[in-house]
Amino acid sequence: xxxxxxxxxxxxxxxxxxxxxxxxxxxxxxxxxxxxxxxxxxxxxxxxxxxxxxxxxxxxxxxxxxxxxxxxxxxxxxxxxxxxxxxxxxxxxxxxxxxxxxxxxxxxxxxxxxxxxxxxxxxxxxxxxxxxxxxxxxxxxxxxxxxxxxxxxxxxxxxxxxxxxxxxxxxxxxxxxxxxxxxxxxxxxxxxxxxxxxxxxxxxxxxxxxxxxxxxxxxxxxxxxxxxxxxxxxxxxxxxxxxxxxxxxxxxxxxxxxxxxxxxxxxxxxxxxxxxxxxxxxxxxxxxxxxxxxxxxxxxxxxxxxxxxxxxxxxxxxxxxxxxxxxxxxxxxxxxxxxxxxxxxxxxxxxxxxxxxxxxxxxxxxxxxxxxxxxxxxxxxxxxxxxxxxxxxxxxxxxxxxxxxxxxxxxxxxxxxxxxxxxxxxxxxxxxxxxxxxxxxxxxxxxxxxxxxxxxxxxxxxxxxxxxxxxxxxxxxxxxxxxxxxxxxxxxxxxxxxxxxxxxxxxxxxxxxxxxxxxxxxxxxxxxxxxxxxxxxxxxxxxxxxxxxxxxxxxxxxxxxxxxxxxxxxxxxxxxxxxxxxxxxxxxxxxxxxxxxxxxxxxxxxxxxxxxxxxxxxxxxxxxxxxxxxxxxxxxxxxxxxxxxxxxxxxxxxxxxxxxxxxxxxxxxxxxxxxxxxxxxxxxxxxxxxxxxxxxxxxxxxxxxxxxxxxxxxxxxxxxxxxxxxxxxxxxxxxxxxxxxxxxxxxxxxxxxxxxxxxxxxxxxxxxxxxxxx
Amino acid sequence: xxxxxxxxxxxxxxxxxxxxxxxxxxxxxxxxxxxxxxxxxxxxxxxxxxxxxxxxxxxxxxxxxxxxxxxxxxxxxxxxxxxxxxxxxxxxxxxxxxxxxxxxxxxxxxxxxxxxxxxxxxxxxxxxxxxxxxxxxxxxxxxxxxxxxxxxxxxxxxxxxxxxx
Numbered sequence: 001x002x003x004x005x006x007x008x009x010x011x012x013x014x015x016x017x018x019x020x021x022x023x024x025x026x027x028x029x030x031x032x033x034x035x036x037x038x039x040x041x042x043x044x045x046x047x048x049x050x051x052x053x054x055x056x057x058x059x060x061x062x063x064x065x066x067x068x069x070x071x072x073x074x075x076x077x078x079x080x081x082x083x084x085x086x087x088x089x090x091x092x093x094x095x096x097x098x099x100x101x102x103x104x105x106x107x108x109x110x111x112x113x114x115x116x117x118x119x120x121x122x123x124x125x126x127x128x129x130x131x132x133x134x135x136x137x138x139x140x141x142x143x144x145x146x147x148x149x150x151x152x153x154x155x156x157x158x159x160x161x162x163x164x165x166x167x168x169x170x171x172x173x174x175x176x177x178x179x180x181x182x183x184x185x186x187x188x189x190x191x192x193x194x195x196x197x198x199x200x201x202x203x204x205x206x207x208x209x210x211x212x213x214x215x216x217x218x219x220x221x222x223x224x225x226x227x228x229x230x231x232x233x234x235x236x237x238x239x240x241x242x243x244x245x246x247x248x249x250x251x252x253x254x255x256x257x258x259x260x261x262x263x264x265x266x267x268x269x270x271x272x273x274x275x276x277x278x279x280x281x282x283x284x285x286x287x288x289x290x291x292x293x294x295x296x297x298x299x300x301x302x303x304x305x306x307x308x309x310x311x312x313x314x315x316x317x318x319x320x321x322x323x324x325x326x327x328x329x330x331x332x333x334x335x336x337x338x339x340x341x342x343x344x345x346x347x348x349x350x351x352x353x354x355x356x357x358x359x360x361x362x363x364x365x366x367x368x369x370x371x372x373x374x375x376x377x378x379x380x381x382x383x384x385x386x387x388x389x390x391x392x393x394x395x396x397x398x399x400x401x402x403x404x405x406x407x408x409x410x411x412x413x414x415x416x417x418x419x420x421x422x423x424x425x426x427x428x429x430x431x432x433x434x435x436x437x438x439x440x441x442x443x444x445x446x447x448x449x450x451x452x453x454x455x456x457x458x459x460x461x462x463x464x465x466x467x468x469x470x471x472x473x474x475x476x477x478x479x480x481x482x483x484x485x486x487x488x489x490x491x492x493x494x495x496x497x498x499x500x501x502x503x504x505x506x507x508x509x510x511x512x513x514x515x516x517x518x519x520x521x522x523x524x525x526x527x528x529x530x531x532x533x534x535x536x537x538x539x540x541x542x543x544x545x546x547x548x549x550x551x552x553x554x555x556x557x558x559x560x561x562x563x564x565x566x567x568x569x570x571x572x573x574x575x576x577x578x579x580x581x582x583x584x585x586x587x588x589x590x591x592x593x594x595x596x597x598x599x600x601x602x603x604x605x606x607x608x609x610x611x612x613x614x615x616x617x618x619x620x621x622x623x624x625x626x627x628x629x630x631x632x633x634x635x636x637x638x639x640x641x642x643x644x645x646x647x648x649x650x651x652x653x654x655x656x657x658x659x660x661x662x663x664x665x666x667x668x669x670x671x672x673x674x675x676x677x678x679x680x681x682x683x684x685x686x687x688x689x690x691x692x693x694x695x696x697x698x699x700x701x702x703x704x705x706x707x708x709x710x711x712x713x714x715x716x717x718x719x720x721x722x723x724x725x726x727x728x729x730x731x732x733x734x735x736x737x738x739x740x741x742x743x744x745x746x747x748x749x750x751x752x753x754x755x756x757x758x759x760x761x762x763x764x765x766x767x768x769x770x771x772x773x774x
Numbered sequence: 775x776x777x778x779x780x781x782x783x784x785x786x787x788x789x790x791x792x793x794x795x796x797x798x799x800x801x802x803x804x805x806x807x808x809x810x811x812x813x814x815x816x817x818x819x820x821x822x823x824x825x826x827x828x829x830x831x832x833x834x835x836x837x838x839x840x841x842x843x844x845x846x847x848x849x850x851x852x853x854x855x856x857x858x859x860x861x862x863x864x865x866x867x868x869x870x871x872x873x874x875x876x877x878x879x880x881x882x883x884x885x886x887x888x889x890x891x892x893x894x895x896x897x898x899x900x901x902x903x904x905x906x907x908x909x910x911x912x913x914x915x916x917x918x919x920x921x922x923x924x925x926x927x928x929x930x931x932x933x934x935x936x937x938x939x
Binding site: 612614625626627628630631632634635642643646647648649650652674675677704707708 | 783
């Protein structure tokens with residue numbers, strides 16, 4: 001067990017990532033952040049670790065049912081002499097927060113006394129502060145290098161104290177994280193093997209390309225040999241015309257074969273490359289279509305595209321060309337080396353002399369030069385950003401008359417770039433000329449000693465010429481191999497990034513026994529708890545009921561959990577605890593297709609596909625008749641503006657619907673929802689980004705859409721909710737009020753405050769307008 | 775309200791009860807269910823995908839109704855409508871693409887159409903392939919040209935067009 005743990009630990013030391021540990025057991029895992037000095041956080045540290053780090057006495061201070069949840073340390077310490085660099089450990093148990101300095105407990109706080117924890121940011125120091133009975137108590141001081149670690153500690157403290165998350169739930173979550181991290185660690189070990197799994201079905205193509213590569217390489221070894229015969233048996237004896245003709249024909253044959261082989265190899269490589277690219281990209285794309293929204297919360301759009309485009313390109317190059325080239329390079333080194341040694345062992349040893357110089361020089365070069373190149377790229381990007389900034393702000397520049405300033409800035413940037421370029425050149429000259437010269441010296445020595453051997457008759461001129469040719473054929477694969485070894489590192493990283501996506505499990509399929517349900521429209525949430533990250537709860541014990549056909553508004557400040565609620569109803573996520581019921585049936589027991597067919601959502605900023613308006617309206621019902629499309633558009637108050645477009649319903653809307661205005665997109669989305677004829681409709685801030693006139697059109701469209709349907713309207717603007725039957729008020733993930741507008745106004749709670757705040761704005765605006773009019 | 779109810783609210787015209795009396799350059803006079811409408815405007819809601827469908831508007835832009843397929847009208851009415859439609863939805867049909875040359879940022883086309891050989895310029899992104907083999911090409915001025923069926927063009931024309939779709 002310990003060995004297992006140690007192997008995990010050592011791995012995680014190499015690749016910095018989140019430190020995790022398993023529940024109550026003795027397993028502990030550490031991770032190092034590159035910007036911090038040693039360890040990150042140790043979750044559930046073992047007794048050994050606790051004794052080693054905090055002293056043997058520490059274990060005695062722990063209570064019977066007390067366990068250490070997390071251990072971390074600061075890098076600054078404050079005492080009567082002021083602030084200085086030094087270590088203080090912070091121990092979070094399930095009961096207490098302890099600060100330990102020099103193996104002594106210097107501060108101690110009971111969790112039950114703590115209301116919340118926070119980090120106070122200063123210029124370069126951060127102070128962890130606890131709110132205890134209304135007073136802010138400073139606990140520990142750290143530098144910015146330790147901020148990330150302490151943010152994790154703050155999250156844990158707040159989950160226990162402020163969010164009151166049951167400790168067992170928290171512990172389970174941490175354990176889950178351990179497992180997923182361990183899986184990740186294991187999965188990255190066989191990246192190359194897994195990557196080759198993609199080539200397996202195309203093995204015959206890989207074989208063909210490899211055979212063609214071998215044939216090309218072998219063929220390339222023939223010309224030096226033919227030259228040897230030409231010199232030794234034709235040119236020096238000045239006879240043997242037949243042989244001359246044969247050699248010329250032989251060289252012609254070799255070159256023709258090389259051309260044909262080159263074409264065939266390129267074609268085979270292209271086929272292999274394209275087939276493999278298709279397999280990899282289609283596999284990733286197919287996979288991500290079925291991943292839950294959690295995945296999209298974790299990965300940005302750019303990160304996904306980068307995996308499908310850049311990482312796949314790197315992997316493709318390696319699998320189709322890089323790997324076979326490496327094998328060929330190795331074969332070439334051995335093969336040509338053998339030929340050279342068979343021709344002249346002494347000359348071969350001399351030929352080997354620059355090899356270590358080249359390998360060492362290249363290694364130093366790779367270590368030293370990146371910083372200069374980074375500087376060069378930074379300077380260049382500064383040139384580009386100055387250029388783009390000044391062009392974007394050209395009106396500002398001209399109105400302020402700052403042309404000379406931007407010209408000066410641009411010239412300064414250019415000069416810095418030139419200086420940096422010269423710096424790169426100067427540093428490069430410390431390597432390549434010497435490496436080049438080492439090859440030249442070795443070449444000259446070979447010519448000198450070889451020439452002496454030719455003069456002595458120990459070696460023929462042809463053999464010497466052929467030897468020199470082979471010598472250069474020997475050096476090339478050595479250089480190539482060094483480059484390809486670097487490529488392998490990049491491919492492993494690219495492969496890891498690809499498998500990070502592929503190993504994410506797809507959205508949970510329907511439960512066995514899940515059924516189709518014809519929805520009437522009753523919606524109920526029963527004690528629903530939901531968290532995106534496993535720690536912060538977006539919804540906490542939420543319960544409410546909506547009758548079929550009822551119109552319900554959900555209000556609350558930003559981050560109160562309104563949108564999360566809609567995602568649960570659509571089953572885009574599943575609650576960790578509690579249940580979401582439609583007509584009394586748990587949504588997990590309803591087939592996902594059946595559910596999604598009967599629930600529709602109109603979002604605040606709807607995104608349309610880059611197809612025609614008609615296709616966008618018919619997205620929820622692909623077999624919609626033209627009458628249905630027109631009727632839906634009319635009901636959504638979209639028909640008139642559509643008919644004013646020259647291409648009417650056949651108009652392409654552009655990427656994300658960018659050729660239409662916000663209000664037009666909104667109405668197209670409403671038409672699509674209407675055509676879908678949902679039983680439950682969710683409107684997520686549908687008019688919040690529209691101007692007053694457009695809002696009126698959209699509100700009318702919404703009125704048509706919501707007739708006789710269960711409708712849930714999420715709104716910031718309370719005016720949107722004037723016709724709803726019931727309003728549910730959420731705050732910090734909890735339902736704090738519910739009832740009709742009149743009831744809530746009488747209650748004197750958050751709703752009333754929100755209402756008054758908006759009403760006050762309205763009054764203020766009116767007052768302002770009156771004042772402006774004079 | 776369900777979509778079915780909304781559909782029943784549409785005024786779908788019965789081709790048997792529509793008669794076109796005369797045509798001007800861009801309007802027609804017609805009778806619908808015995809009511810006379812003059813200076814009626816014609817609009818295609820789906821000009822590329824369902825060109826047979828028309829929506830008729832009065833001179834002051836009030837909708838008279840929807841004709842699902844104007845080709846089902848009597849022959850005389852159909853011909854009168856087509857005369858107007860040809861003008862208001864002018865779209866030369868490309869029979870052959872003679873050349874397409876890149877001219878520094880845009881492309882110059884020479885094509886043989888049902889209206890004769892013409893030359894026009896487009897940007898790189900100018901063609902729209904519709905599912906029935908129809909291709910719509912828009913030039914830099916917004917004029918529209920149509921290839922009825924790409925697969926019926928000669929090989930050279932197909933090859934030239936394939937660059938853009």
